[in-house]
Structure formats: C-alpha cells, structure tokens
Amino acid sequence: MKKTRRKLPDPTHIDEAEKQILEYSRTVKFTVTEYSFEFIVQKLNSDRYYVPDYQRALVWNQAKQSKFIESVFMGLPIPFVFFWQDKDGRMEIVDGSQRLRTIRDFMADKFALKDLETIPAANGLRYTDFSGARQLKFAETAIRVIILDNTTDEVTRTEMFARINTGGTTANDAEIRRGSLPGLFMDLIVDLSKKPEFIDLTPISPQLVDKREREELIARFFAYLESFKPDSAGGDGDIPTYREEPRRFYFTFVKEMNERIAAEIAATGTSPLAAAMKDEFERVLAFVNKVSPNGFTKSETGNQVPRVRFEAIAVGSALALRADPTIFDRVADISPLLESQDFATATTSHAANVKSRLLGRIKLVRDWLLLK
Structure with missing residues (x-):
C-alpha cells in the first residue's frame, strides 16, 4: 500500500510556534x-x-x-x-x-x-x-x-x-477567576448570573450551578462582545486579542474590566461602563426570550446550555442589535436559524476554541439577524 507523504509545515508556522514557546517560557x-x-x-x-x-x-x-x-x-x-x-x-x-x-x-x-x-x-x-x-x-x-x-x-x-x-x-476557571480577581466587574458578573430572567433562559444542573457555570457564560459573553472590533477583517469583524488561549483571554479581560470600572468610580463616583454593560446584557436576554422559544437550550425540555450554543446566540444577537437596534422589534422568531444545519455545524464542540470557529458561529447569528 502506497504511503501518502505528509506535507511539511510552512517554515513561518514553525517560527510562530517557537516564538510562542519562548514568550511563555520567559514568564515562568x-x-x-x-x-x-x-x-x-x-x-x-x-x-x-x-x-x-x-x-x-x-x-x-x-x-x-x-x-x-x-x-x-x-x-x-x-x-x-x-x-x-x-x-x-x-x-x-x-x-x-x-x-x-x-x-x-x-x-x-x-x-x-x-x-x-x-x-x-x-x-x-x-x-x-x-x-x-x-x-x-x-x-x-x-x-x-x-x-x-x-x-x-x-x-x-x-x-x-x-x-x-x-x-x-x-477549581474550575470560573471559581479561580472569582477567587483571584475580586473586583467590581466580577461583582457585576455574579449579580447578573442570579437574575431570574437569565436563570429561566439557562436551565442547567445543580452541579453546574455550584461550579458557577452561569458566571462562566457571562464572562465569555462580555469578553467576546467587548473585544469584538466590527471594522476589522475588512469590515466583517474580528477579535484581535483572541489567540486561541481562552483561559488567558478571559482572565486578562476580567482583570482589565475590574480596573476600568474601579477607575471610573474613583474619578466620578459612578461607572457608565458597568451600567452600559448591565443594560446591554439585559436587553440581549429580553431579545432572546422574545425570539427563541427555548431560550439558549435546544428544546422545550432542555436542561443544558452548551457554551458554544450560548456564545453564538448571545454574542451574535448583541452584535446584531448594536449594528441595527430595530432588529429587536422586527425579528419575531430565530427558530429557523437555530434548527438549521448551518447552525448545527457551527456549534459542534469540535475545536470549539479555534478562533475561526468561534468567529464563525457568532457571525452566523449576527448576519442572519441583520438580513431579516
């Protein structure tokens, strides 16, 4: 049987790997x-x-x-x-x-x-x-x-x-961040995770609740949304700071938000950033509750919320609403998208943290809504 010769990697690929190894090893x-x-x-x-x-x-x-x-x-x-x-x-x-x-x-x-x-x-x-x-x-x-x-x-x-x-x-990532990064943004995440509207849209097991899964979902939502640059990638949008190192990406984001919100409060006594983030999250919840009969789950009796599914629906909806606020009133049902093969393919867990797949599932929801 004839063996297929493996294609050798591009030298730039090897150089990039070596660069990342050196950068990380220097931090330890x-x-x-x-x-x-x-x-x-x-x-x-x-x-x-x-x-x-x-x-x-x-x-x-x-x-x-x-x-x-x-x-x-x-x-x-x-x-x-x-x-x-x-x-x-x-x-x-x-x-x-x-x-x-x-x-x-x-x-x-x-x-x-x-x-x-x-x-x-x-x-x-x-x-x-x-x-x-x-x-x-x-x-x-x-x-x-x-x-x-x-x-x-x-x-x-x-x-x-x-x-x-x-x-x-x-300890899982949410528990580590909560313990390592106390601050006003972390407090906001915890408060939002307890909102009845969010709990209704994210039916998960008591074990996942105890492991702060809802806090994890919210941290990911804000990290992707606030880091998304709509004018990048030729106007299609990108998350430039995401380097397929999710743990580091979320941790750095939470730390920076803690510092930014604390600086606003120290300067003026209030944080417009925290207020805006809270309002936007609540608006996305209201929108998803309106257009998705099953919330973030797959079925009426669903009792799990895959992270890839949540990210696609929540962040994609938020980006669409930012681009065109009239979508809130114009779109009545997102079920045709959520039941499509395209959505099923985009939200498989395989290689979920690869940047192209992350952007693909978020943009799929955003673009579908913007075309309505």
Whole structure:
C-alpha cells in the first residue's frame, strides 16, 4: 500500500510556534527546594504560607486524607508542591494545598485514619497515638517544593494551577477567576448570573450551578462582545486579542474590566461602563426570550446550555442589535436559524476554541439577524 507523504509545515508556522514557546517560557521562573513537614506546618500556622481564596472551599474528605497519610507511611513519592511568592514575601500555595492541609491537620490530631487497606492496623489512630519515633520520622519527612518567582503574573499562575493541579479536587476557571480577581466587574458578573430572567433562559444542573457555570457564560459573553472590533477583517469583524488561549483571554479581560470600572468610580463616583454593560446584557436576554422559544437550550425540555450554543446566540444577537437596534422589534422568531444545519455545524464542540470557529458561529447569528 502506497504511503501518502505528509506535507511539511510552512517554515513561518514553525517560527510562530517557537516564538510562542519562548514568550511563555520567559514568564515562568522558579527555584526547587525541599522542606520538612514540620517546617511547612509551622509556616502554615503562622500564615506565612497560605491557601488562596479560589482553593479554600476544596477540601478532601477523611477517607482521602487517610489514604494520603498512608502513602506517606508507605514511603511512596510525594508529588511536588508549587508555591508562588507574593509581593509581601508570603507563599501562596498554587498547587498542593490539599496535601499540606492534610499533613497539618493530621499532626494536630484533627482526624483519625480510616478505610486504610495496605496498613489496616493504623485505622482509628491519630498522630499522637503513634510512637514518638514514628511521629518524629513523619515530621521530618521531606517534600519537594517548586517556588514560582514573584515576577510570574497572575494569569500564568492561575493557568498553571488549572494545568498542574494534582489534588483530585480542582477549581474550575470560573471559581479561580472569582477567587483571584475580586473586583467590581466580577461583582457585576455574579449579580447578573442570579437574575431570574437569565436563570429561566439557562436551565442547567445543580452541579453546574455550584461550579458557577452561569458566571462562566457571562464572562465569555462580555469578553467576546467587548473585544469584538466590527471594522476589522475588512469590515466583517474580528477579535484581535483572541489567540486561541481562552483561559488567558478571559482572565486578562476580567482583570482589565475590574480596573476600568474601579477607575471610573474613583474619578466620578459612578461607572457608565458597568451600567452600559448591565443594560446591554439585559436587553440581549429580553431579545432572546422574545425570539427563541427555548431560550439558549435546544428544546422545550432542555436542561443544558452548551457554551458554544450560548456564545453564538448571545454574542451574535448583541452584535446584531448594536449594528441595527430595530432588529429587536422586527425579528419575531430565530427558530429557523437555530434548527438549521448551518447552525448545527457551527456549534459542534469540535475545536470549539479555534478562533475561526468561534468567529464563525457568532457571525452566523449576527448576519442572519441583520438580513431579516
């Protein structure tokens, strides 16, 4: 069977990849060291090492804590812990907070071991129930630590947490942004996510609600809409700042909006930007409620809102309304578009974050509405 020769990539493609690798690698500087359990517990208790807000709600149950302590007794390797040194010299635990909190709580006798299978004789025992020699060996156990330099920016730090988290209980992007980026724009997102009109249009599972999925949808809506430049790409529109790195794109956008709104309020006591964003979001909700019988779902009984579907309908509608406000009264039903093969193809999850597909699904809705 004749083999098909693979077409070699264009040299500019390789150069661009190399450029991005170098740019990113320069943002990550770190040192590697080892600390004993006893040393780390002392630092945790003095608040020199701390768990950031976006990880505080993530807590192992007693069985998982016990399994980790059993692994330590067995002499198994302990994964690296990642710290980031903040501007005050304190250490934020980027990854490993579950392990470190478990070590601290065990040494403080806060839980007894349970459900152990390899060392079942230790079930029911607390730290101080073991011999003095075993306690000392445990306290002197070393754990390897990677310390990120304080020049590592917030975006890189939280992206690293999302990528390297080894704790088994992870925060999602919405939770990380809410914990890492407190501010007035983040408050606006949270407030809008609780609006009854939005909840009615986005029926999702309680599990997704708990994971702040509605906040994620709103953050994406504003990030795409406010970053869209209608005069770019020969007048067809583009999102120039989107480089197919969605986590970094959303994080940077939320941070910038927090700063812009705070600056407006500091200068005048009010934020026209925040008010305009709130009004526009509510107008889009009213429009979708009017023209889409099923809101952002696929059917009357739908209980999920795929992100690609939400982005297409919400951002596409907002762009159309910006270009021609009379659409609000002229268009009565968007169902023919939403039930079309073109829309189904544009909103498949395959390669959803590729820029061309993102722009394609948004513009499909925008252009369909503008032609009505």
